[in-house]
Amino acid sequence: MGHPNLAAAVAQIAAVKEYQQAFRAVFGRPVNGPDLLRAIASYERTQLSFDSPFDRFIAGEKNAIDDSAKRGWELFNNQARCNKCHALTDTQRDVTYFTDNDFHNIGVFVVKHNVVALARQAEQLVSSGDKEAVDRAAIQTDMSALGRFLVTKQEKDIASFKTPNIRNVLVTGPYFHDGSQETLWDVIDHYNKGAGLQNPYLDEDIQPLALTVRRWFMNRMGRELSLCVHR
């Protein structure tokens, strides 16, 4: 939430009448830190989905997903190269969270921003040692486009972002850290084109996919991803 600590978050929540009433109704007490954490944990538990058609398919129920979705799953792990980042390793399929827990520059934002010039500007700020100013810049200015670089100061991390979990992805739009892609179609289009070739820090695993750009491909990918939604 961009707060420096829990007390600041509690103070902001406690100032809102609806939250005061909701905390009273649920916990029978005024807003406080431990209950705020309980509320967030309860919310996050509702986000788990491990009984989707996809999960049943992986567990051995062969007809839990249709043939088109099965072909989509193959694309995900082969030609479309999604597994290069949305899996723990290149060779083992990830059927749980679809992330390598690593950071990559996949070309988001670089079309709109000259990240190299921004990085030079940021270097000065970062070397000033003023952590709060860096945090503010990361959240409130165009420097957010620099991603992990603001933390590590390493050139290779310019415009890198953490690979997100893509479970439930059908209901978590808009997509990418800046919400710049509205639909899954747009996301797949981004990957299929291999965005930002003029971007010197682009991850080597982002390449134009060279798959014939046909709607059937996009539809299958979209469908495959949507199968991880609990229903």
Ligand code: HEC
């Ligand atoms: C080089 C690593 C890499 C490859 C290859 C890759 N991704 Fe990603 N993916 C990422 C990163 C990093 C992000 C987060 C980008 C951001 O937030 O700006 C992301 C974000 C996404 C998102 C948005 C999730 C959200 O909630 O915002 C979707 C959907 C997605 N990827 C699907 C795919 C699919 C499908 C493929 C294959 C066609 C693929 N990815 C290939 C690294 C990769």
